[in-house]
Each structure stands twice: as C-alpha cells, then as structure tokens.
Amino acid sequence: MSMSRKVVVKINDQGFNARTGEILLDAALDQGIAVPHDCRAGQCGTCLVRLKRGVLLGGDTSQPGLFHACQAHILSDADITFEKLPPVGERRGVVTAIENLAPDILGVSIQTERRLRHRPGQYYRVKFRGYPARCFSPAPPFAGRSAANVAHFHIKIVRGGRVTPNLGSVIALGHKVVLEGPFGAAFFRPGDGRRLVLVASGTGFAPIWAVAAASLRTQPEVPLLLIAGARKLSSLYAVPALCRLALYPRASFIAATEDADRHAPSEIIRPGTPLDHLPPLLETDLVYAAGSPKLVDAVAKKAAEVGATFFADAFVANPPEEPTWLESLRQTLALARKGLSASPRLAGNTAHAHSDDAR
Ligand code: FES
Known part of the structure; x- marks a missing residue:
C-alpha cells in the first residue's frame, strides 16, 4: 500500500496536484512547467527553486529556502518560485576562429545560425561533430563586443583528452558544432550595490x-x-x-x-x-x-x-550518482538521530564536466 498522499503544489503561480515523495522537478515537468535543469544530480545548480511555503526533503543549499528541484522530494502543499531563464535548446553552428590564448589554452569562437540567449556565467554543452560533448562557458571578447550569434570559449588542451587535442587540427575552421543550453545557476544577477x-x-x-x-x-x-x-x-x-x-x-x-x-x-x-x-x-x-x-x-x-x-x-570530471528517495530519507534520519542537519550546500552551485577526460 502506498503511503504517499495527494498535495497541491504551486510553481510560479501555476498550481497542480502531486503526491508526497515525488521529485519536485519530475512533478513540475509532468505538468509542462519547464523548470530549467541539466545534470539531475544536484551538481549543476540549473534547477534552483525558492520554497516560499511548505516542506521539501533533500536538495537543500546553504541559502535558506533555496533548493535543487532535481533532488527535492515534495512532503506537503507547497508554494515555489524559480527565476525565469533563457530556455534550454540546441543551436547549430560552425567554428569560425581558433586562437592561442596561452600555450595550453585556446580561444574558440563558434557562430550559430540563430542568436544565443544566456545569462553571463552560464554554460553550454558543446558538441563538435564526431566528438563527445563537453561543457564550456562563453565569455565576452577582451576588447569590443561580439555578435549575438557568436560564442567565445576558453578551452584548455588536456593531454590525452578525446576532444581538446583535436582543436586546431582535425577540428578546424568550418567544423560543425551543436551547442545545447544554456545551463548553470552561477550567473550574473544585477545587484543592490553589494561588492x-x-x-x-x-x-x-x-x-x-x-x-x-x-x-x-x-x-x-x-x-x-x-x-x-x-x-x-x-x-x-x-x-x-x-x-x-x-x-x-x-x-x-x-x-x-x-x-x-x-x-x-x-x-x-x-x-x-x-x-x-x-x-x-x-x-x-x-x-x-x-x-x-x-x-x-x-x-x-x-x-x-x-x-x-x-x-x-x-x-569536475563527472557528477556523482544521484541518491534515491529512500537513500535521501535514510541520510536525513541518520543525521537527525545524531542531532545534525544535512550538510550545507552551496547556493547557485554549478559543478560540471568542463574537463576533457579520456573516456
Ligand atoms: S539539474 Fe538539478 S542540480 Fe543540475
């Protein structure tokens, strides 16, 4: 017999029925609410949401009220909001420039068919045709401005890597690329004057x-x-x-x-x-x-x-395994027995595979 019960969740003012124990991200996506997400492992920070009212289990961060929706289980009626971000999608493009920034670092420019929309500090999953995808953050050029359909990446050449040693040789100007994203929560937020x-x-x-x-x-x-x-x-x-x-x-x-x-x-x-x-x-x-x-x-x-x-x-090289709902509950109960709270997490934490490993 299932012990879950029906609750009402409101996300950005859109209400729907869910069951206790459900992963918040899954419940939202089932309702067609496009909560941004990427790793589904509590690592990339793309799915951060703010809990205004209610109880969630797991997915907590160091900032009170801020949760990773991909890790949070719904425990009660809840009122939740998330920042509207540029939608995740695919952009096709080609390599238009490769320059040496340092002996082991290349600047790679990619021009896409359609304009790119991301917040400063977010990242894309970059797939050069014929190679596995790697994550890189676009950066503005050091001088001047770039077109809205051009992304500049700083890429470290990793000896023995499957992708980066081919840049400038097999992966040359005109090489086809697909950018998927944007992802990540460590992006610029216009502030209130704070340093x-x-x-x-x-x-x-x-x-x-x-x-x-x-x-x-x-x-x-x-x-x-x-x-x-x-x-x-x-x-x-x-x-x-x-x-x-x-x-x-x-x-x-x-x-x-x-x-x-x-x-x-x-x-x-x-x-x-x-x-x-x-x-x-x-x-x-x-x-x-x-x-x-x-x-x-x-x-x-x-x-x-x-x-x-x-x-x-x-x-990082790879995200860790996603804990199950049961494991998450066990961890929380074990910590509670010891009189501890769940270990602090970072707000807007993004950890993803920028590095080019040999797998
Ligand atoms: S999708 Fe939740 S942290 Fe990456």
Missing part, C-alpha cells in the same frame, strides 16, 4: 569574466574585485581582460601565479594561488568562484564563515 568578489583559476576565468564584464557594463559604480590565478605565468591568459578592468575606478584585480616569484616578481602579478590573496569577506559580499573544485570549495568555506552569498562553478 562583487570574483575568484577564478585556469579557464574558470571564462564565466568569471562574463560576470565581471556584465557588472562593469550595467553597474560600473558597484565595487568589484577580481582575483585570477594560473599555475604558470605563461598560462595567465587573463591579462588583457585585467587591463580593461583597470579602466574602471570601482574595479580592482589581483593576478596570481604559483611561479610568479621566479619569473616576474611584481606588484601586479603576485606569487601563490587566488586563495592566498582573498581579502577578508563581508556578509554583504556577492562571491563567485570558478575553476578547480579545490579552490571553489575553499572560497565556499570562507564565504560560509561570514554568511556571504556564494555562487560557484566547479570544473
């Missing part, structure tokens, strides 16, 4: 630069600190963007490389990792981090310590 602290390592600079450029364009009076890091000075391809940032009096930047001491000790390029140069955060800060999971986790902890709002885009 933006943006932290990037490696090609995590792409979504971070997208957020920075959007802020400079729409709210140049808002203080902004950007910290960009790379292992080697030769991989620090962000310098032209940082020069552009220097034109804005309310913006400041720090560039850090682990070999800076040896090659160019200077005020501008500092030795160490971005974390070494993160200033004390404030509760009122809006903090974004993108790049290696280690960096993103460390910045998340610093943000959580002061209660700052945090958005993350961690570049």
